[in-house]
Amino acid sequence: MTDLGHLLYLTAADVRRACEEIDPLACVREALVRHGEGRTALPAECYLGWSPETGGEARSIAMSGLVDGTPPMVGTKLINANTANPDRGLARAGGLTVLHDVATARPVCVLDAAHVSALRTASVSVLCALRLARPGGSTVAFTGAGAIARAHARLVAERMPQVTDIRVHDLDKERAEGFRDELTAAFGPDGPRVTVTGDARGAVAGADVVIPCTTTRTPYIERSWLAPGALVVNVSLDDVTADALLSAARVYVDDWPLVVADSHRLLGHLARAGLVAAPGAPPPPDAPPVHTLGELFTDGCPGRVADDELLVVNPFGLAIEDVVIAHRVYRVALQRGLGMVLPR
Numbered sequence: 030m031t032d033l034g035h036l037l038y039l040t041a042a043d044v045r046r047a048c049e050e051i052d053p054l055a056c057v058r059e060a061l062v063r064h065g066e067g068r069t070a071l072p073a074e075c076y077l078g079w080s081p082e083t084g085g086e087a088r089s090i091a092m093s094g095l096v097d098g099t100p101p102m103v104g105t106k107l108i109n110a111n112t113a114n115p116d117r118g119l120a121r122a123g124g125l126t127v128l129h130d131v132a133t134a135r136p137v138c139v140l141d142a143a144h145v146s147a148l149r150t151a152s153v154s155v156l157c158a159l160r161l162a163r164p165g166g167s168t169v170a171f172t173g174a175g176a177i178a179r180a181h182a183r184l185v186a187e188r189m190p191q192v193t194d195i196r197v198h199d200l201d202k203e204r205a206e207g208f209r210d211e212l213t214a215a216f217g218p219d220g221p222r223v224t225v226t227g228d229a230r231g232a233v234a235g236a237d238v239v240i241p242c243t244t245t246r247t248p249y250i251e252r253s254w255l256a257p258g259a260l261v262v263n264v265s266l267d268d269v270t271a272d273a274l275l276s277a278a279r280v281y282v283d284d285w286p287l288v289v290a291d292s293h294r295l296l297g298h299l300a301r302a303g304l305v306a307a308p309g310a311p312p313p314p315d316a317p318p319v320h321t322l323g324e325l326f327t328d329g330c331p332g333r334v335a336d337d338e339l340l341v342v343n344p345f346g347l348a349i350e351d352v353v354i355a356h357r358v359y360r361v362a363l364q365r366g367l368g369m370v371l372p373r
Contacts, residue, residue, distance in 0.1 A: 039140035039358065039368040047361040048144065048354075053152040054159075054188065056353045058326055060096060061153075061283060065323015068097035069349050071284065085113025092348035104128040104352040108142055112244055115204075120176055121244075122146070126355045138359045138368075142351070145358065147180035149350040153322070154262040155184045157281065157342045158238050160325065161333050163258035166237025167193045169221075172229045172250070172268060173242035174199035174208035181240055181264075182208065182223075186216050195223045198232040230254050241268035248295065252276045257337040264344065267295050275304065277317040278338035281325055282308070287345045296343045317341075 039047070063069050075091040088110055095103040110122035124142040129135065158169075169185055171178045174197050185192055195212065199205035202225070209223040226232040233239050233254045239261045241250065248270040255261065255273060263269050274280065274295060282288050282296070285307050291297040299305045305316050312318045320330035322344070333340060362368050 034373065036136060036371045036373060037138045037359070037362065037368045038371050039138065039362055041141040041144055043362060043367045044141050044144050044358055047358040047365070047367060048148060050361045050365075051354065051357040053148050053184075053354055054156050056357055057149055057152040057350045058156055059098070060347065060350045060353045061322045062326050063096050063098065064284065064347065064349060065321055065327060065329070070095040071287075071347060071349055073290075074348070081111065081113075083113070084116075085111040087111040092351075094348035094352045096349050096353055098353075101131045102128075102352050102356040103131055103134075104348075104355055106142055106146070106348050106351045106355075108146055115175065122176070126351055128352070128355055128359055138355075138362075140355060140358060140368075143176070145351050145354050147176055148184075149354050150177055150264060150344075150346060151180040151184045152354075153283070153344050153346075153350065154181055154240055154264060154342070155188050157262055157322070157325075157344075158185070158189065158260060161281075161340050161342065162238050162260045163333065163336050165191070166258070166260075167191055168236045169195050169238045169240065170232040170236035171195070171197045171208075171240050171242055172199070172232055173244075173265070174201070174205045175242060177264065178240070178242035179208055179211060181242065182212050183215065186212065186220050192221050192238075195221045196226050196232040196236060197223065198226045198229045238262065241265040243268055246293065252339075255339055258335075258339070260340045260342070262342045262344070263296075266293050269295065269341065271295060271299060271304075273339075274299070274341055274343075275316055276339055277341040278334070279331065279340055280305070280317045280319045281322055281340070281342045282319060283322050283344045283347050285319070285321065287347075288343065291345065294343070294345075 078088040093105040106126045108124035114121045126142040128138040205225045235256045243265045250269045252273040289300045308319045324330040
């Protein structure tokens, strides 16, 4: 029972402990299906960006979401980042998620947002890979070796036993080697083999699943790099070139209006230029049809049709995914006595 006279605070350690008892893939699938059914509310995010004199690109994003379920779930995620933070020994991104009581709208729980955010991002990618990767595919490539890539790699190793090889490239070689060492230590000789490559092409070429996890705004993954039958989960902004994206057999998005409105991501630029069409609309000549992940997970659109076709997933990242996972975490925390109760 929620105590509306108090506020529960969950640290990063509390959140990680609670996440051990939930299935994040089931959580994000529920969020995507409900979204596809029109049973969510997802207002526009509030974005504030600035360039500190001390360096880097900083931003603060506030995102709210409501999911109609049993029970209904509502919350707000505040996630901040600075691209220069890793050079300061800090995580690039971090923040807080606030869960609200549906009846009164009063906040009932505040929890560290970073782990949930990384976990839901990775969960969407792995969920899509389990559905769309080429049968028998055993190699996953990462570009970027930060927190998001590491969350992905751990989940790949846990949930995709067919994967025997993971390749990683990062402009910071030490970070890539730390990625390799961390994953090898976590899963040992029974886990996938992790290889650090000297360049991005060395990681991507021939891989069955490609997951860019960088902050670049300069496309570099070319169509010629991608193997027949590759699945690209474009978690980042602009890693994939327009030629590669437009060469896909199909493209999948989590929320089309958010993708189109975004001023940074390639797919939004292509949509505004009329080079790709909205889900359900006939695609322009030589352009792939676009479908939503809600359709994909309710069998409302095709998945992989042929082993050799290129597929691209272009998720924006939805606050409702964080809200569902955070509510499961909150439920576990109440059951296990986790966190700190704060007076109002």
